[in-house]
Structure formats: C-alpha cells, structure tokens
Amino acid sequence: MSLTKGLYIHEARKHLDAGDFTAEELTRQTLDAISEIDPLINSYITVAQESAMAEARLADERIRKGEAGALTGIPLGLKDLILTKGIATTCASRMLENFVPPYNATVAEKLNAAGAVMTGKLNMDEFAMGSSSETSWFGPVKNPWNLSHIPGGSSGGSAAAVAAGLCLGSLGTDTGGSIRQPAAHCGVVGLKPTYGRVSRYGVVAFASSLDQVGPMARSVEDCAMLLQAIAGYDPKDSTSVNVAVPDYRSLLSRDLKGLTIGLPVEYHGAEGVKPEIRSAIGEAVRVLEACGAKTVEVRLPHMAYAVAAYYVVASSEASTNLARFDGIRYGYRTPEAANLLELYEKSRSEGFGEEVRRRILIGTYALSSGYYDAYYNKALKVRALIAKDFTDAFAGCDLIAAPVTPAPAFGLGEIVDDPLTMYLADIFTLSANLAGIPGMSVPCGFTEKGLPMGLQLLGKPFDEGSLLKAAYAYEKEAAWDRGLAAPAAGPDL
C-alpha cells in the first residue's frame, strides 16, 4: 500500500497518532517515492535521506510519549533558499552549489521544533527569479500533470513535489506570485501570507520588501496547519510584525454568510485571459456565492502598471541583495583572477545564470545616477497608488477573487528566451506583493488538456483566516481535492 499517494497532512496526523503506521514507515515510503518518481520531475535538488530517517525516529518517540504536535512525523520539503544547518542550500544557483549553511532559517527551526521530517530541498528558479522553474542550475522542474509543461515558478519544485506525493506539504517563497502561480499550475493550495507575518530570517533574499515565505499543500486544511506552525513574530527579522496569530483551523467553515467578495473589474475583464480560465473563475465565484458569500464589483485602477512597477522595485532590490555574492566569503569563486576586481567580476559572471545577471543589470540601471528618479522613485510612487487601490477596494469587501494566471502552464522552453512575456505571466499576482497583502491559490479545475487551474483570493493585511475560510468552503463544495489525489498517473507518466 502506498502511504504517500493521496494522503493529506491532517489524515496522516490521525493515522500516526492511532499507530496505523509510524513516522519511520511514512518517511521511508516518501523517500522511496522520491527515488522512483523524482527523476521524471526534478523537484528535489537535495534529498535529506539520513537526517529525514533520524528525524522520523525522533518523531515516533515523541508520538509514543504522547508529545506530538500537529506536524510531528509529517514529511515536508523546503524550497532551496531556506537555510538548513548542515544541509546544502543552493538557491538553484552555481553560485551556492556547495554552500552548507552554519545555521537554520527561523521557519526551518520552527518546523524542526514541531517535529516535522524534512525530506529535502526543493528545486526552484535561480535565486527565485523566474515564473517557470526553468532557470535552475540543476535543470528545469517538470509539471507532474504533464511532463512537457512547466510547473510554474519560482517555487516550482515546492508545488510539483506536493502534487506528485513526494512530500505531504512544503514551504515556498512568493516575491511576485512565486507560491500562488506554481500552486495553480500544479493543482495544489498555496498561500502567500501578509508581509511580515512569517519570518524571513535565514531565507536568502531576492527582493526584501516583497519576499514572503508561505505554505503549499494538497488541501486548505493542511495549508492552515502549516501556516500555524510558521507564522508569528521573530525578533531576528526586523521586518517581522508582532500581530497575534489566530487558530486558523478553527476558522475553517463551509458557511460563508456575511462574507463579501470583491470582483475587480480590471482583473475579470482583462484582455489575454484564456477562455478556459475565465469560465473556471466564473464558476468558482458561483460556488462561493452558493456557500453564502455576497459578491460586489470593485476597482483597482492602477493594475495596468503593476508589472512595470514590480520589475523596477524587485530588480533594484535584487541588485543590492546580490551584491553580497563577491566570491570571497561564501559561494562560487573563480579559479583564476589576476586582481580583486577580476575576482569579483568573474566569480559573479560565472556563478550567476543569465536571468539573474539580467535582473542585476536592470536593477543597477534603475538605481544608477541619472535614472534613480525616473525609474526607482517613480516605481515606488506607483506602488503607493497600487496599495491605495487595495485599501479602497477592501473598504467595500472582505476578500477579492481573481484568476491566478492568465493562462494554464505553458510548454517547457516556450517563452524562456522572452523575458517580458515571462514577466507578464505574473500580472494577477504581483500587485499583492507590492501592497504586502495576503493571497492564496486554490485549485479550481482542469483545462481540456488536463492542466490544473487556480482561483486566487486576496485579503486584508493579516486576515489570512478569511482567505483560508473561503478557500476551505470552496474546496469542500467544489470537491476538486479528491480529484487531485493522483497526478503521477497523468498522461505522460
């Protein structure tokens, strides 16, 4: 019997506590599934075989003693930019190919303390820059539903591994949609929390004012359990916000009476949205209404400028964050350099891939003398207007419903050489990062070709509870979750 396929975290919890199987058995089967299936998908960069088994044995001990928490003994994977003490953390880059961190990220520490079993480090776009998981130094990730398609990015490995049953849940990061977009493309649930809700300490920075760590899982309830474990104030992160964390699972309900959902005219009428996506979102909104929610029209007038503002802000922050990779203190160092300047230039050019170099150049350009006001400062002002649009919209509703992506997962290699088209794939997700609000993707059906689609829900700051509640009601009513049990039996596997 396969334990991992079709198993939810909340179900595994009951089975582990009842002694139906042990954490060691569950972990062994997960590791076996990884060796069998992952060569096709490439969702893992590092599989933590030995430490996972050791953690599983410890978890079994805790369970026997009756000291288990919600995640004790649950196999989880981490995006490979979350630092794990003693286990390689590569950011999917040649630059950090051999980097073994001397300390844990706060989120890794929290999962560890909860008794979770860390199965390994998940593949991604290099330094989280990309929307397809094709820019990894370790090769592209493939979509478990159709191996000739991308899984989305940059948390593509985190989404694909969960979809294929190669871990029961995972953590990703979302800078412009990097949790929500791959979740939609792989048919899993993904949540980007409010900026500041989850600690970024020990998470390799891409764009510090936009990055946020969040959970990915196969059901909304599982997602709530993961968020519960990682949310909360961390004095080690100076942007962490000290706001009380509610009991998320107790908020889940199938009744949405009293909840008002805003439908932005600009999102729902946007050009370029594929008809299949449009009709799936329309149907999902009807399901939310059937659960008792009221819908109203809202406006986000500056949405058309979000992509441009985002790429200036994100690239500028990336160019400064990535300045720390100098070839000296950690990471790749060129074997030959005549002087210090050559050491910097060669190490960085050989260590970073093309997309990363491109973004460093855009960011450096936008921040350089003579262009700072025209690009960076202008983008920050437009960012303020985008954030204000959300504040105004939320004056009349509790949540916003929208598509996650304009189209289902595209083919591998299809637009990898066309950066602007790739950037536009994030059009519905990145304004949430600019504004810092929480967003979520929940599976809402399949295209005719069998590729998953996602419904996006956006919420007020620190109101992840309402997102989870609405997503839970939708998931139960639409019952997509059961259909998502077996992607590894998809057409190409």
Place this chain on the structure above:
Amino acid sequence: MKISKEEILHVAGLARLHMEEGEMERMSTQLGTILAYVDTLKEVDTEGVAPMSHAVHLVNAMREDKVGEHLGVDLALSGTEEKEDGHFLVPKIVG
C-alpha cells in the same frame, strides 16, 4: 529602444559583472525592451504621492544593546575554501 554598448558596459561595471561580446548584444536588446515597457509608468500622475518603499509601516526595530549569539570565526569561514589564520584570502591588493 536599445541600450547602447557603452551604457551596458558602464552598468555591468557598477554591478561587478563581466560581459562577453555576445551577451552584451543580447542584453542591450532585452534591456531595451524591458525598459521601454517600464516607461509606461510615466503615464501615471504621481504628483504629490509619497514613494512607498515598504509594505508595512515599521519605525525602527530596536533591541537591547546586549551581546548576543554570534557565529564564531570557524563557522563564519565555513563557506570559503580560501582562508588562512582565521581570515578570508583574497588576491594581492597593494603592489
């Protein structure tokens, strides 16, 4: 829109990136396309709008001025192969 070779070289120098000829050509076209798109921001009236650099309004994150945990020399040097006597090794800087 195309960014000139000189501009690309200047920016690459600021960013401490080495540029091969072929890459320079490709980057100048791609950056030109991206920056032309970014120029749509000019359409937005931002008169009187304060720039927003961060999503949450935090005023300083202070802690007590007390010595806390730190990595220690060996761990701090654990990410590099090139080290000597507790220091990072770099190419000779002064003639």
